[in-house]
Amino acid sequence: MPRTLDGQITIEKTPSYFVTLEAPGRIHSMSPDTKLIVVVRNPVTRAISDYAQTLSKTPGLPSFRALAFRHGLGPVDTAWSAVRIGLYAQHLDNWLRYFPLSHFLFVSGERLVSDPAGEVGRVQDFLGLKRVVTDKHFYFNATKGFPCLKKAQGSSRPRCLGKSKGRPHPRVPEAVVQRLRDFYQPFNRKFYQMIGQDFGWD
Numbered sequence: 001m002p003r004t005l006d007g008q009i010t011i012e013k014t015p016s017y018f019v020t021l022e023a024p025g026r027i028h029s030m031s032p033d034t035k036l037i038v039v040v041r042n043p044v045t046r047a048i049s050d051y052a053q054t055l056s057k058t059p060g061l062p063s064f065r066a067l068a069f070r071h072g073l074g075p076v077d078t079a080w081s082a083v084r085i086g087l088y089a090q091h092l093d094n095w096l097r098y099f100p101l102s103h104f105l106f107v108s109g110e111r112l113v114s115d116p117a118g119e120v121g122r123v124q125d126f127l128g129l130k131r132v133v134t135d136k137h138f139y140f141n142a143t144k145g146f147p148c149l150k151k152a153q154g155s156s157r158p159r160c161l162g163k164s165k166g167r168p169h170p171r172v173p174e175a176v177v178q179r180l181r182d183f184y185q186p187f188n189r190k191f192y193q194m195i196g197q198d199f200g201w202d
């Protein structure tokens with residue numbers, strides 16, 4: 001981590017930390033005061049998004065169904081990372097051995113799209129910052145199908161996130177989606193209970 005002066009906040013973003021067993025202990029030994037921001041979305045959509053990303057780099061990848069269920073039809077394959085990462089309650093359990101819940105902010109991936117200023121507002125409050133970024137900074141870009149910044153930092157031009165963010169998802173049969181929804185439901189409920197926040201995924 002770079003040196004941080006008084007009055008500065010250093011932010012580091014690595015999605016895989018949340019699901020890495022050794023990460024909480026290491027981060028705690030670096031600084032037990034660290035604030036932790038976790039962006040979560042419906043684990044079923046997250047798994048399909050994860051698959052879409054792998055598929056874009058690996059043409060000929062087996063179907064989502066073939067990877068999500070053992071032998072294509074059997075139990076849900078929790079060894080597949082796209083499935084395992086969505087077990088938020090389990091990952092959080094590991095973090096709560098080192099950090100109290102008050103150190104966490106859970107950001108809704110869905111609201112980050114439907115109301116980016118609202119979610120970014122919560123982030124600013126959590127970090128003790130003035131609400132500098134507001135509604136005024138975003139517009140909905142119909143071509144991208146997502147909110148974008150009216151002006152990028154240091155430029156007068158609008159800026160959307162890159163091609164790898166918000167790519168189309170492959171079609172997954174409804175029966176497959178439903179099986180995964182059922183699978184995640186108890187884990188989601190446990191997660192809501194642990195953090196006192198209901199994301200309404202079920």
Ligand SMILES: Nc1ncnc2c1ncn2[C@@H]1O[C@H](COP(=O)(O)OS(=O)(=O)O)[C@@H](OP(=O)(O)O)[C@H]1O
Nearest residue numbers: 015049050109112113146147148161164165166167
């Ligand atoms: N404003 C805006 N523009 C584009 N995309 C947006 C935006 N806000 C949130 N998202 C969602 O971000 C998802 C990609 O982020 P990831 O967390 O997968 O990225 S990464 O893990 O850091 O690579 C990406 O997921 P997919 O839609 O599945 O590609 C988006 O849904």
